Amino acid sequence: MLQFLYKREVDQIYLYEFLQRFVIALIGIFIPIQIVSAGLSYNLAFLYLGVISSTFLLSVIPFSFLISKIGFKHGLIASYMFYIPAFGLLRLLELTPEVVVSIGFVYALGQGLHWLSLNSEFAVDSSDGERSDESGKMIGLPRLAGTIAPVTGGLIMASFGFPVLVSVAIILLVISIIPLLMSGDHRDPMQYSVKDIWDEEHRKFAGLFILRGSDIATAVYLFPLFVFLVIGGEVSAGGARTVSGI
Template structure:
């Protein structure tokens, strides 16, 4: 993987752009830590703690609601502390989230409190993350650089699920959460080596919705539905088939590897062939993928469908690129990014509510597939 990265034409800009350089290193460490835990979180709640499925869905609904609220809060305070400090602020919440998860089997901790703690961390982090990319990527190479960011995210996360699976096979969730916390602490170090973006700006939620585009809102909601289904429902579904932590981690790593390398190609060619062309192609392909997921019944099926992990990035990489461009040239970067997070989380909520009402993975996958057509509105 190292040789491929050095061969990439944007790599030299990556090295020369100090803001992105340190940012990429930090997010690589963070994504590795979270990828160790992320795919196993719904498994922990449902299979390890034996929480009823509706309770698990409520956990993630609360998470999504407070994620959106935290994003709004983050934008409000960013002008006071800067965006890198915002990312730094997310770390104590994330580590507290991990420790609360460790304590859940032993103490009667309100589940909504655990969910809110994790949500605040993600809301603070993602506003800082997206603002950094919107500000420091170059316009003419934004697709390529967002593809590289996606590559770094998923590339760093390649071994995370496999490492998490191995830890759970030989140890337990407590060890997994502790190791994740340690890596999160290390991820803050690169952010101390560059100045922060510290701009005074006014922010109003009323203005966010006044300037909102209904088409963008629908597309982000659609993207959020896919994120919710991919991050929670799909792991629960395939764990019932695979039956082991290592197998689930291996699937996560294989999927990440395919996604990472395809993101580089999509980012590069979307700058040349047109981002909306890839969004439309990716939207219909992703819809088809969700329909095919409804017929997965065996371990062989799970591995076969994983080979198509390049499809989600066909839409998400150019869509993220356009979102950063729209944020940058709206001259209200923070407002647009909060608008984005609100509707992404609305999509997550809809995915969890649909599962809550139908109690059917198959119906939820069909719903997710149909929703992907809305990506073409972006």
């Protein structure tokens, strides 16, 4: 298995993203559920989601310049400097409004750094002649992980509690770094202006991206939270997310 992964960097990225997406899907939907279960308001759960979205949006441009300096794989590894502290706060501290906002902020920084670095690395590792096939795998394998992880997380949370779920997520998150260490890194200087965002070529896709983002937020967070509140039970919420991902 390891010998196979050493041959093509794109295969390393497949494995990395499968593991990373599994971890994020394992715990992601249960954070708003845990906020509500801890006796905090529904508004705070929605605020948590709002903090994630706004922080992600604002972090994209500075992070794009950062990864051009440190390298794309270094950017992926650096995202763990935000993911692990966010999960650590979940594991160690009692949830309060201040803690919830802090977790959302730090977690979103990890997400922003991860997605920019991942897409840049895949663009370098994939080949022109096989890009359609490789893109299919890059989309399909993480989606598979994101489908099976929520119900798995629900079973763990229902059986052992939220702290154990967080601990499992941290361990798996550390393991997911291994594929990134199997080859060298890439750097690509950024050659664009912030003004390019408002070019006509980009503006015509703005509506599509907004709708797609709303769809993802609803499927990943709001629908499982609704199921948890109406039906009850972590397994039901995780199962709802799994079904919506099929």
